[in-house]
Amino acid sequence: MIVSLTHMMTLSFVLFLIGLAGIFIRRDVLTVFLCVEIILNAANLAFVAVANAFGDEFGHVAVVTIIAIAAAEAAIGLSMVIKLHSDKKSMNLSSLNELRG
């Protein structure tokens, strides 16, 4: 039996919700980045599920691209985290209040 698209989209949606909830409930920069990775992974899962269901390989190409962009995002984000750590000595998102956000 091939796994059905409904199940995979549901799983992808749940992973997305977990990542989104994590972004809102955690105040820790590194964990928020990890939650962004969960969300990207949920998007990957949806792409692969649709590619599998429709027999179109564009989904696979999109996943490869998303992984490349996730690598770029992780590199830039982590360098900003290192900057933040050396400037503020804190990993808490609440300490980023220069813009009065």
Added chain:
Amino acid sequence: MTSWLFYGFSAFAVAFAYLVILLRNPIHSGLALIGSFFCVSGLFVLMHAPFLGVIQILIYTGAILVLFLYVMMLLNLKEQQKEDRLWQTVARYVALLLIPLGWMFSLKVLNFQRLVSRSLPEDFGSVHSVGQQLLGSYVLIFEVSSVVLLVAMIGVVVLTQKKSMENPR
């Protein structure tokens, strides 16, 4: 057999993702995320995407998440978490309640059963076939992602250098 593998991988992927947002220590969160990515890679293989399954483990887990763990160990996080305010605690439990609600909602609303009827070609998702697509029809996306990586590399070098000359601390 395949559906049991699917349910097992899905359950573990969701459980590890929960652990990522519930564990206090960021290093533990990173390790849980590695577990979740391994399960998702198993799902990729089940969905006729063996190349992406390997890529997921080699590049996503082996390079990106290990980079995260390196930075966490480099920063040597020791400080105590600040105590949350009340509305943050309430928001945390509301958010955790939303997840099973979203699950039920999507099972009710999303119904793609009829779309899944196609039989796939023999080499669907293999290295050969994905490579043909990536360097054939979608070569522009491929090239643009290489430019994105180059820009990210330059950006990281600029961001992390010490500005001792122009901005002395």
